[in-house]
Amino acid sequence: MKLVRLLANLGYGSRKQATSLCRQGRVTDASGEVLYADDVVDPAEVRVDGVPLDPPHGLVLMLHKPVGYTCSTKDPGRVVYDLLPPRFRLRNPALSPVGRLDRDTTGLLLMTDDGTLLHRIVSPKSALPKVYVATLARDLRGDEAAVFASGALLLESDDKPLMPAGMEVLGPRCARLTLHEGRYHQVRRMFAAVGNHVEALHRERIGGLTLAPLAEGAWRALTGEDVARLFGTAT
Structure with a gap:
């Protein structure tokens, strides 16, 4: 790929702006040699103002x-x-x-x-676990883990029950949930379904x-x- 197109695709500006960067001598290889707009380059060797180029497609x-x-x-x-x-x-x-x-x-x-x-x-199909910590408005009542693990919980406006989810109690009003799907506002809706409200939510792990x-x-x-x-x- 020509340098001008590479720079434009990575957001360094339009093709016209990328060409201008090259003309100003601001685009070089790793050794400091000036590169030109039509050069075909290895992205890993390109520097803009001395800084390595952002990762190409696949970032x-x-x-x-x-x-x-x-x-x-x-x-x-x-x-x-x-x-x-x-x-x-x-x-x-x-x-x-x-x-x-x-x-x-x-x-x-x-x-x-x-x-x-x-x-x-x-x-x-990937079923990657997503782990959240939820801080709740009210104390846990004690049966939430069983409800969430049942695979039978049907959220309002959904027509398919949730996949089983794991829950670890961290405190009277705090729990860690492990989900294997990603429905709209899922954690908040799960706790609403058992009569509680999520005041703060943090995702700490994916896979x-x-x-x-x-x-x-x-x-x-x-x-x-x-x-x-x-x-x-x-x-």
């Missing part, structure tokens, strides 16, 4: 989402893209959330521009990946080993 990253951000490009308020380099919003193919966390939910959010991988992660030691609002690109760990195939 997967994890973000520690804070409260108050939505997983959208159209929301007029704060969005998760505000926590990333501005050019990430302009990548082609687009960088998309893998599933969504609502505005008031914090924790582990995966994003990728690899559509095949995205669908593999969210597919019910074999956890946030540690990623600080709130921070992100990092995942390696191939990370993705293998996600699916439990790391060696």
Whole structure:
């Protein structure tokens, strides 16, 4: 792929703007030699203002989402893209959330521009465990774990019962849930179905990946080993 197209696809600007970057001598190889717009390059060898190029198509990253951000490009308020380099919003193919966390939910959010991988992660066939910690408005009544594990809980407006889910009691008003599917506002609706209300919700794990030691609002690109760990195939 020619350098100008590569830069444009990675969000460094339009083709015209990418060409201008090259003309200004701001795009070089690893040794500092200036590259030109029509050069065919190895992305790993490209530097923009001395900084290595963003990962090309196939980028997967994890973000520690804070409260108050939505997983959208159209929301007029704060969005998760505000926590990333501005050019990430302009990548082609687009960088998309893998599933969504609502505005008031914090924790582990995966994003990728690899559509095949995205669908593999969210597919019910993958059954990747998603682990949440919920802080509740009222004390647990004691039978919630059995209800959630039954595989018979039918949420309002759904026509299919939930898959069995695990629950660990962490305190009178705190519980850790392990889900193997991802329905709309699922954890909040599960507790509503048993007469409680979720005041705070945090996703701490997807598959074999956890946030540690990623600080709130921070992100990092995942390696191939990370993705293998996600699916439990790391060696």
